[in-house]
Amino acid sequence: MTEISRRKALALGSGMVALAILPMPANASIEQVMEDIKTFTGGAEATESSIIKLEVPEIAENGNTVPLSVSVESPMTADNYVKRVILLAEKNPNPGIATFHFSSRSGVAEASTRMRLATTQNVVAVAELSDGSFHMTKSTVKVTIGGCGG
């Protein structure tokens, strides 16, 4: 009896170790996100700002198709408009989701699509304005069907 409980204790212990190690690759991907943002901004600082809004569900039952909507406050005139918005997922195998290229003809800088999310994570949106400034926002999505098969 003591033998079994010792084994159980060991199994539990190794399980804990595995859990502790698991988040590591996710951090690597967050670094990749920072790297992607840097490439997007050309090294310029992206400030957290309320002019960019990211609409995602709080909880997504199916990570295969998660609705996403992004909008940026802007007059969208020929000399003051939103050029691009990049969307990134912090814990997907590849962080890139999509880049929207707007023009002054867009009228409103707003677009929607559906994305895949591997697991519960942050979605990041960074906008480039025609004046050369960068604005970013973040939102967390909880994904129900991920590694555990729902």
Next chain:
Amino acid sequence: MAKSKPRVKAPKSASKGDVVTIKTLISHKMESGQRKDKEGKVIPRQIINHFSAKFNGETVFEVTIEPAISANPYLQFKMRVEEAGEFEFTWTDDDGSVYSKKQKLKVG
């Protein structure tokens, strides 16, 4: 795979100055390049990697698409109407295929 079929929902007419909403969808499996088949071999990536919307030849909206976009990619966006004319929507596949659809817009 079955041939990809683009679908577009855009108004047929609008007034000058209106901002109209355009919804597009194309049937496509968007193979991410992350999945494996029964033998454990990686299924090669095949996605729609680019979308563009032009109006009278001028690009209004473009998207660079990554594998994280769901199967049957759906895109919704806006355009300010200045004059009557024709939309041209184009989707580009990893395999080089180009799918397109045109639609006229009346002003008045």
